[in-house]
Structure formats: C-alpha cells, structure tokens
Amino acid sequence: MKTIFTKEAKIGIISIISLALLYFGINYLKGINLFKPSNHYEVIFNNVKGVTISSPVYVEGFKVGLVRDIRYDYDTMDKITVDISLEDKMRINKGSYITIVNSFLGGAELHIHLNKYVDDFFKPGDQIEGRMSEEMMQSVQEKILPSIESMLPKIDSILGGIQTLINHPALAQSLNHVENATANLEQSTRELNRLLANDVPEIVSGLKTITANFSDVSTELKTLDLQTTVESINATLANLKVTTEKFNSTNNSIGLLLNDRGLYDNLNSTAENASKLLLDLREHPKRYVHFSVF
Numbered sequence: 001m002k003t004i005f006t007k008e009a010k011i012g013i014i015s016i017i018s019l020a021l022l023y024f025g026i027n028y029l030k031g032i033n034l035f036k037p038s039n040h041y042e043v044i045f046n047n048v049k050g051v052t053i054s055s056p057v058y059v060e061g062f063k064v065g066l067v068r069d070i071r072y073d074y075d076t077m078d079k080i081t082v083d084i085s086l087e088d089k090m091r092i093n094k095g096s097y098i099t100i101v102n103s104f105l106g107g108a109e110l111h112i113h114l115n116k117y118v119d120d121f122f123k124p125g126d127q128i129e130g131r132m133s134e135e136m137m138q139s140v141q142e143k144i145l146p147s148i149e150s151m152l153p154k155i156d157s158i159l160g161g162i163q164t165l166i167n168h169p170a171l172a173q174s175l176n177h178v179e180n181a182t183a184n185l186e187q188s189t190r191e192l193n194r195l196l197a198n199d200v201p202e203i204v205s206g207l208k209t210i211t212a213n214f215s216d217v218s219t220e221l222k223t224l225d226l227q228t229t230v231e232s233i234n235a236t237l238a239n240l241k242v243t244t245e246k247f248n249s250t251n252n253s254i255g256l257l258l259n260d261r262g263l264y265d266n267l268n269s270t271a272e273n274a275s276k277l278l279l280d281l282r283e284h285p286k287r288y289v290h291f292s293v294f
Contacts, residue, residue: 039090040068041122043082043098045130050108051100057084059112064090067110082130084110091121097129
C-alpha cells in the first residue's frame, strides 16, 4: 500500500501541531483565550512595578482582561507601554484612567476607573492614561508611622502611670478589700442558701397554717346571721338616741334635773345654807342645844 505522506512530511506536520499546541497551551496557562473576541488598548505608565504579562485587569472588582505585553520606550526613557486585552463587550469611556495596585504579598493588578459621565468611548488600539496608585508600604511609612511615632511618648507615659498604679500599696489594699468582700459575699450566699433550705420551708408552713385558720374564720363568718346582729345594734343605737333626747328634754324629772338652771341654783343655795348652818352649829352649839337640870 502506497503511503500518502512521506516520512519527512509526517515529521513536519507533527512538529507544526506540537508548536501550535505549545503556543495555545502557554497562552491558556497565562489566562489568554485566543478563541474569544477581545479588544486591545495601550496604557502608558512611567512605572510598572509588579506588573507582569498576564496580570489581571479589573473594573469595579470584576475581571475583564489581562496584560498581553509590556514595552519600554528606549527613546524617551520615561514611558512604558502596557498592552491590555479586554473582553469584546467591555467599553471604556473617554476620560477614564487605569491604575496599578500592588498587593501586600507581591504582584500587581490593573484597575480601570471609568468616567461614567460621558458617552464617548475609546476605540480599540487607543492609548489610555495610566496612573501609579500609592503603594501600601509607602502609605504606611508616610502616614501611619509618623502617627505611631508621635504616640510613642504618650504610650510610654501611660505605661509609666500603669506601672506606678500597679506598684502603689493602695492597689494591693484594695485587692485585699475586694477579696474580703468576696469572702463575705460567699458566706452570705451560704447563709442565704441555708435559710432557703431550712427556715423558709418552716415559714411557708406557718403561712399555710395561718391561711387555713383565716379560711376557717371566713367560713364561720359566713355562717353568722350578720343581718340580725346589725338590726339589733341599730335598735340599741335608736334606744340610746331616745334616752339621750329625754336627758336633754325638760319634759321629765331627769331632764329637769339635768337642764333646769333654777333647780340647780336652788340646790346650790340649799347646799350653801346647810354648810353655813353646820358651820354655825359647830361654832355656837349653845344656840341650838339647851341642857336643863331640874
């Protein structure tokens, strides 16, 4: 059977396929999808520290592309062009810019800051302004470290005050007082538990007995003829009222005796005359007593 391809042709075809697979494999590992439509833009920086080929490109935290190439301008020596590949549907408004954000653990990301106030867009291949965001360590060194340095004397003073407070004998005395108070509280708790376990049941039992007695008294009160008792008391009060009215009236002997002023004056005068008579009798008995001897 006659072969279609010679041995050399087969080797050549295999070599081409191997190179193609190697090319596509390397791009795949870089995260570049050669079969997916994309737009290319150039971003101009003067410093691309941390940026590498296949560094991710984000917009508002969403990955929309990759860095495909980085070129240094040896003529001007102050311009670095970064070629980025973005998804076909991703459009960038004019006036937008791209910043490089370095992570704390190394590496860098490109972040697109869209100018959403205009409707005019860059075309694929256009140059976009690039900015270098402030590095984290630089920010820490320039902003946080001076604040910490200014706080160190205050922290040293605070630590000195705390050390003085700890070494002060009043603190140990206060701790002893707290310990004693805790011991007293524990003893009070034990006594309260003993009271709840022993005395309270007896008190509750006594209260139950008193309640039972009140219940018996209440039952007995229900059996009493309170209506008859109340009527008897009312009748007695009525009789007492009639008697009092008679005492205050002048239509009877007792009323006259109690209310007649003339009778009172006569009795008072009679008593006074009797007193005078007895006094005169005692002082001059011969006027009233005569003894005759034959």
